[in-house]
Amino acid sequence: MKVNILKFITAGSVDDGKSTLIGRLLFDSKAVSHDILHTLERQSKNKPDGELDLSLLTDGLRAEREQGITIDVAYKYFNTPRRKFIIADAPGHVQYTRNMVTGASNADLAIILIDARHGVVEQTHRHSLVASLVGIPHIVAAVNKMDLVDYDEEVFYRIAADYQKLAQKLGLQEITFIPMSALAGDNVVTLSEKMPWYTGKTLLEHLETVELSETNEEVAPRFQVQYVIRPRTEELHDYRGYAGALRSGNFRKGDRVVVLPAGIESTIKAIEVNQQEVEEAFAPQPVVLHLADDIDISRGDTIVRLDSAQPAVTQDLDLDVCWMSERPLYPGDRLLVRHNSATVKAIVKEIYHRVDVHTFEQQEAEQLKLNDIATIRLRTAKPLVFDSYKQNRSTGGLILVNDNTFDTVGAGMLHEVPVTETLQQDFAI
Amino acid sequence: MGIESQNHELTGTLYVLSPLTSHLSPLTSLTTHYSLYMSKNFDYLDHLEAQAIHILREVAGQFERPALLFSGGKDSITLVKLAEKAFRPGKFPFPLVHIDTGHNFPEVLEYRDRLAAQLGERLIVRKVEDTIRRQGLKDGSGKFPSRNALQTNTLLETIEEFEFDACIGGARRDEEKARAKERIFSIRDEFGAWDPKRQRPELWDIYNGSIRKGENVRVFPISNWTELDVWNYIRREKIELPNIYFSHARDCVVTPGGQLIAITEHIRLDPEDITANREVRFRTVGDATCTAAVESPATTVEDIIQEIIETKISERGATRLDDRLSEAAMEDRKKNGYF
Numbered sequence: 060m061k062v063n064i065l066k067f068i069t070a071g072s073v074d075d076g077k078s079t080l081i082g083r084l085l086f087d088s089k090a091v092s093h094d095i096l097h098t099l100e101r102q103s104k105n106k107p108d109g110e111l112d113l114s115l116l117t118d119g120l121r122a123e124r125e126q127g128i129t130i131d132v133a134y135k136y137f138n139t140p141r142r143k144f145i146i147a148d149a150p151g152h153v154q155y156t157r158n159m160v161t162g163a164s165n166a167d168l169a170i171i172l173i174d175a176r177h178g179v180v181e182q183t184h185r186h187s188l189v190a191s192l193v194g195i196p197h198i199v200a201a202v203n204k205m206d207l208v209d210y211d212e213e214v215f216y217r218i219a220a221d222y223q224k225l226a227q228k229l230g231l232q233e234i235t236f237i238p239m240s241a242l243a244g245d246n247v248v249t250l251s252e253k254m255p256w257y258t259g260k261t262l263l264e265h266l267e268t269v270e271l272s273e274t275n276e277e278v279a280p281r282f283q284v285q286y287v288i289r290p291r292t293e294e295l296h297d298y299r300g301y302a303g304a305l306r307s308g309n310f311r312k313g314d315r316v317v318v319l320p321a322g323i324e325s326t327i328k329a330i331e332v333n334q335q336e337v338e339e340a341f342a343p344q345p346v347v348l349h350l351a352d353d354i355d356i357s358r359g360d361t362i363v364r365l366d367s368a369q370p371a372v373t374q375d376l377d378l379d380v381c382w383m384s385e386r387p388l389y390p391g392d393r394l395l396v397r398h399n400s401a402t403v404k405a406i407v408k409e410i411y412h413r414v415d416v417h418t419f420e421q422q423e424a425e426q427l428k429l430n431d432i433a434t435i436r437l438r439t440a441k442p443l444v445f446d447s448y449k450q451n452r453s454t455g456g457l458i459l460v461n462d463n464t465f466d467t468v469g470a471g472m473l474h475e476v477p478v479t480e481t482l483q484q485d486f487a488i
Numbered sequence: 489m490g491i492e493s494q495n496h497e498l499t500g501t502l503y504v505l506s507p508l509t510s511h512l513s514p515l516t517s518l519t520t521h522y523s524l525y526m527s528k529n530f531d532y533l534d535h536l537e538a539q540a541i542h543i544l545r546e547v548a549g550q551f552e553r554p555a556l557l558f559s560g561g562k563d564s565i566t567l568v569k570l571a572e573k574a575f576r577p578g579k580f581p582f583p584l585v586h587i588d589t590g591h592n593f594p595e596v597l598e599y600r601d602r603l604a605a606q607l608g609e610r611l612i613v614r615k616v617e618d619t620i621r622r623q624g625l626k627d628g629s630g631k632f633p634s635r636n637a638l639q640t641n642t643l644l645e646t647i648e649e650f651e652f653d654a655c656i657g658g659a660r661r662d663e664e665k666a667r668a669k670e671r672i673f674s675i676r677d678e679f680g681a682w683d684p685k686r687q688r689p690e691l692w693d694i695y696n697g698s699i700r701k702g703e704n705v706r707v708f709p710i711s712n713w714t715e716l717d718v719w720n721y722i723r724r725e726k727i728e729l730p731n732i733y734f735s736h737a738r739d740c741v742v743t744p745g746g747q748l749i750a751i752t753e754h755i756r757l758d759p760e761d762i763t764a765n766r767e768v769r770f771r772t773v774g775d776a777t778c779t780a781a782v783e784s785p786a787t788t789v790e791d792i793i794q795e796i797i798e799t800k801i802s803e804r805g806a807t808r809l810d811d812r813l814s815e816a817a818m819e820d821r822k823k824n825g826y827f
Contacts, residue, residue, distance in 0.1 A: 465698035
């Protein structure tokens with residue numbers, strides 16, 4: 060049977076039982092190694108009931124937090140016969156937005172923890188906004204600590220209805236509600252006997268079976284050059300291969316393509332995967348492409364199929380950003396933009412507005428501070444080739460880099476280019 | 489509104505909600521592409537491989553003088569395989585660099601030289617012994633003199649000598665808690681130090697390798713692989729390994745803690761030592777003086793995979809620890825000293 064990978068994040072604070080939930084998943088799926096288990100048993104002995112304290116499995120994180128060390132995302136792994144799981148675990152303190160955006164950028168699914176006693180709270184708004192912003196395909200609203208509300212189904216449905224309203228506001232689509240107690244193990248790995256009214260799957264079963272649109276192939280075919288392979292040996296004198304990953308869609312030998320931003324057309328002469336020629340390749344396969352014509356192509360250039368929807372090619376970018384630096388961002392600031400394998404200089408033209416992460420209200424802003432979410436306009440030194448983030452997660456995201464320290468200071472999700480601007484550009488050409 | 493009618497409302501919501509607990513029906517799914525069959529067979533090892541190749545090519549594209557740190561262990565051998573997939577038929581855009589502790593198993597050195605020759609790639613070897621002499625350092629001493637810590641000095645010297653701006657290593661996040669938090673592109677200052685506070689957020693598959701003068705980057709392309717993933721990949725790709733990974737008879741010192749240390753010229757044998765000839769294999773290939781062997785009958789990659797899987801099963805409900813296995817885990821941790 061084919062085993063694939065599900066990457067997910069857990070959003071919630073220690074108080075929501077996040078550590079216990081992760082501990083429960085790791086423990087019940089036997090991902091805990093001997094030495095850690097030993098420590099766990101020893102430490103849990105001090106507890107009156109002698110039960111294992113599963114939150115200790117993520118204790119390393121807590122200890123560091125107490126020492127005041129900034130940590131953002133820790134990765135944990137476990138697997139079942141059906142799937143390999145990668146958990147991006149971001150600690151849920153105040154400075155959470157930046158960390159969650161980081162973890163969420165690669166996630167297929169987000170578990171949003173809601174304490175059954177408190178229901179949908181401010182923090183739930185923030186977590187859901189980030190999930191919506193970063194476009195996580197699947198959401199699990201995990202109503203935890205059901206044991207503390209007597210496993211009452213009304214409590215669960217009331218919270219689920221509240222959350223549904225919130226999700227509608229944000230346009231979150233696929234939400235699965237699960238009542239659970241991570242501490243007691245209800246509905247995490249085994250179905251709860253205490254909640255017979257719940258007829259859905261356990262969390263683990265859901266994680267194992269949720270359908271992934273895993274290869275990103277239903278979106279338009281895009282390829283970006285990472286590295287040019289030129290052996291320059293006697294027998295391979297004319298070999299010139301463009302190495303990179305197919306970012307989305309698929310390519311076939313003989314496809315008519317256009318190289319952007321230059322706009323030069325050509326034909327795919329050959330595709331190599333794993334040092335062998337193939338007829339067809341699909342995202343996210345790493346490939347080497349060969350074109351029929353001798354064109355000057357270098358790292359960062361994009362190749363798209365001519366018969367597909369064409370990407371935007373522009374220097375004026377509107378984008379949602381999450382600002383990740385202690386140093387604020389002001390209009391007029393200069394930055395570097397890394398858009399996959401392309402790097403360009405950019406200047407901040409305008410901050411349209413920032414979004415209140417709790418009320419979702421748009422507010423005017425003269426600067427962006429750490430953890431702010433906002434919509435801005437950038438002007439780049441060279442045109443970028445992209446799709447809107449909503450259409451294509453693998454060509455619509457970029458990072459902002461400080462041009463002096465080279466630290467990563469922001470995450471950007473590109474908007475569609477307004478039709479009026481596309482027209483203007485066409486006239487300009 | 490009374491409680492009664494509220495209840496009705498809630499029941500109403502129930503029906504709206506229940507379809508949400510199941511996932512998208514095939515009708516709404518968009519995957520009706522002709523390459524569907526092919527892509528559906530793209531499994532987790534393909535995903536891990538694709539990510540690693542992507543990272544290696546980013547290194548080639550972003551840095552001027554990268555290097556691949558090669559220890560002769562299974563993780564760095566896997567990296568070499570991935571580099572072939574990323575850059576052939578071209579040459580590797582980096583040399584292989586071995587930081588030689590001088591406490592090697594001869595089988596590993598033989599394997600190293602043979603592999604480099606087969607690949608036709610450049611191999612740079614720098615010896616800890618030379619660093620000790622040059623810098624007047626104190627060599628490891630005692631019964632099992634370790635040069636694990638001293639390796640770092642040689643590595644830094646080598647980085648300086650060749651002005652490497654990126655060093656690719658085979659460390660994995662499942663090895664240790666601290667590693668679980670390290671980035672795939674990990675920025676180091678002039679002293680090779682890792683500053684957790686200055687870690688760059690890593691978003692999507694965009695890797696920021698921009699550095700200032702004097703800084704360098706450690707790159708870990710197989711960060712998201714587990715030990716089992718590596719072995720499954722070795723099986724799938726039929727990768728040859730140094731034979732000390734497989735079961736063989738070996739003379740060992742049995743330490744009071746029950747560890748098995750191979751008898752080599754690098755350790756000190758005392759009259760009171762208990763020695764034994766055992767069927768052993770090594771889980772990691774490190775400094776011969778402090779890399780313990782584990783007793784195992786596993787002679788093939790298949791056997792080893794089975795052993796790893798069974799180890800997990802035996803953990804189920806275990807109340808007592810199996811000493812031998814916990815030692816193996818400790819060895820895994822020691823190995824991290826390298827990076």
